[in-house]
Amino acid sequence: MSISKSIVEHDKQVVSPAIYRTVDIAFERGEGSYLYDADGKRYHDLSAGIATNAIGHCHPKVVQAVQAQAANLMHVGTPVGHTRLYADMLDALRATMPAPLSNGKGVLMNSGGEAVETALKMARMVTRRPMVLAFTESFHGRPMGALAATASNSGYRKSLGPLLNGFQHVPYPNCGSCVYGHAGRTPDNCCGAWKNMIQMMLDKLVHPDDLAAILVEPIAGEGGYLVPPPDFLPFLRDICNKTGALLITDEVQTGLGRTGKWWGFEHSGIVPDIVAMGKAIGGGLPLGGIMAIKPVADRWPTGSHGSTFGGNPVACAAGLATLEVMKEENALENAAKVGAHIAQRIVNEQSGLPLIAAVRGRGMMIAADLKNKDGKPISMAQHKQVVHDIAANGVIVTKTGSCGLRLAPSLNLSQQQADQALDIIFDVLHELSPQLY
Numbered sequence: 195m196s197i198s199k200s201i202v203e204h205d206k207q208v209v210s211p212a213i214y215r216t217v218d219i220a221f222e223r224g225e226g227s228y229l230y231d232a233d234g235k236r237y238h239d240l241s242a243g244i245a246t247n248a249i250g251h252c253h254p255k256v257v258q259a260v261q262a263q264a265a266n267l268m269h270v271g272t273p274v275g276h277t278r279l280y281a282d283m284l285d286a287l288r289a290t291m292p293a294p295l296s297n298g299k300g301v302l303m304n305s306g307g308e309a310v311e312t313a314l315k316m317a318r319m320v321t322r323r324p325m326v327l328a329f330t331e332s333f334h335g336r337p338m339g340a341l342a343a344t345a346s347n348s349g350y351r352k353s354l355g356p357l358l359n360g361f362q363h364v365p366y367p368n369c370g371s372c373v374y375g376h377a378g379r380t381p382d383n384c385c386g387a388w389k390n391m392i393q394m395m396l397d398k399l400v401h402p403d404d405l406a407a408i409l410v411e412p413i414a415g416e417g418g419y420l421v422p423p424p425d426f427l428p429f430l431r432d433i434c435n436k437t438g439a440l441l442i443t444d445e446v447q448t449g450l451g452r453t454g455k456w457w458g459f460e461h462s463g464i465v466p467d468i469v470a471m472g473k474a475i476g477g478g479l480p481l482g483g484i485m486a487i488k489p490v491a492d493r494w495p496t497g498s499h500g501s502t503f504g505g506n507p508v509a510c511a512a513g514l515a516t517l518e519v520m521k522e523e524n525a526l527e528n529a530a531k532v533g534a535h536i537a538q539r540i541v542n543e544q545s546g547l548p549l550i551a552a553v554r555g556r557g558m559m560i561a562a563d564l565k566n567k568d569g570k571p572i573s574m575a576q577h578k579q580v581v582h583d584i585a586a587n588g589v590i591v592t593k594t595g596s597c598g599l600r601l602a603p604s605l606n607l608s609q610q611q612a613d614q615a616l617d618i619i620f621d622v623l624h625e626l627s628p629q630l631y
């Protein structure tokens with residue numbers, strides 16, 4: 195038995211089946227955009243730890259920063275006292291944001307789910323209002339509060355209710371599969387029926403005076419990398435301006451350059467009141483948090499929130515080093531350029547590979563939907579086989595939406611590396627196509 199297989203076997207004996215793994219491979223080492231399994235086999239990593247490793251694995255500057263910090267101070271505990279790195283990390287994050295967030299204040303936690311919960315607590319406590327408008331197709335995390343906002347798949351909630359109350363969901367605009375029945379539209383000529391639905395919610399169900407916040411992903415990540423119409427976030431911003439509710443963008447996945455701009459909301463020309471952050475900001479270590487505009491942040495009373503590990507010095511050191519490298523290596527420009535190249539190559543492949551039904555995304559968030567001849571999503575089992583076969587041939591990808599291959603590589607992936615990985619993916623899809631299409 196290979197070393198990788200024996201680790202997987204051991205894992206299955208001691209890890210609860212609640213924990214899902216996309217591939218049954220045991221990884222041992224990472225370098226740049228490559229992962230290596232325990233037997234030394236190399237893989238192109240187009241998952242980047244689920245859209246997390248912004249500059250790939252184990253960048254030497256990040257490793258050095260982590261080692262230096264670990265030798266100096268690993269943990270203090272937020273409730274105990276101050277560290278230079280906690281404030282430096284928030285300062286560096288807000289420096290990537292437009293005003294008034296650039297002058298905002300934040301809180302650091304350990305994960306994206308905690309970041310969302312922090313944003314929700316802040317919004318409820320500051321506005322003293324109970325209700326939050328959220329969207330189907332959204333994923334905000336697994337803790338019970340974030341889960342109550344999540345609506346991309348009922349499986350996440352199964353047998354767990356009742357969850358935190360106070361959420362009203364409306365459909366996320368999804369022109370490729372319009373719930374209002376307007377087929378054939380794109381975000382640029384969207385029917386706009388979602389506006390009526392939101393307005394109807396406010397007229398009939400949620401009194402505007404009860405609305406604490408609107409919580410929204412600038413691109414629905416787990417929902418299938420759905421890019422909404424350009425007027426979506428401005429419309430939500432307008433509602434918040436009129437009602438006094440706070441606009442929270444969940445940038446856990448879209449954040450820190452993944453879409454080719456630092457934050458997903460920047461593509462819409464609006465500024466939210468609270469930004470929830472996670473994944474990439476810790477440079478590969480667990481770090482999440484929020485940045486809020488100052489008048490909101492300052493109204494949250496001292497002692498209302500906290501975390502033992504949140505803003506851990508080693509995670510902050512990794513995050514700060516990652517931000518530096520991203521700037522030095524022009525990671526945002528690369529994400530926009532190579533991301534567009536990847537998307538275009540998949541579009542070009544579609545004519546000879548009709549199994550690929552749609553291509554969506556922005557920057558290094560790219561989804562390719564796989565559907566059969568009847569236009570139906572391939573089954574879960576078939577998707578698993580596709581991902582498994584792609585991995586067996588040396589590329590790691592994951593799933594998004596009902597049938598999307600999710601390509602979310604590191605932002606500094608070169609065009610040449612992208613092409614090599616895509617060649618492998620296309621070969622596998624051509625091979626499987628007669629079975630699936």
Ligand SMILES: Cc1ncc(COP(=O)(O)O)c(C=O)c1O
Nearest residue numbers: 305306307333334335415446447
């Ligand atoms: C948009 C979004 N929000 C929140 C989360 C939850 O983050 P975490 O898994 O770090 O709790 C995720 C994770 O995929 C996410 O994509």
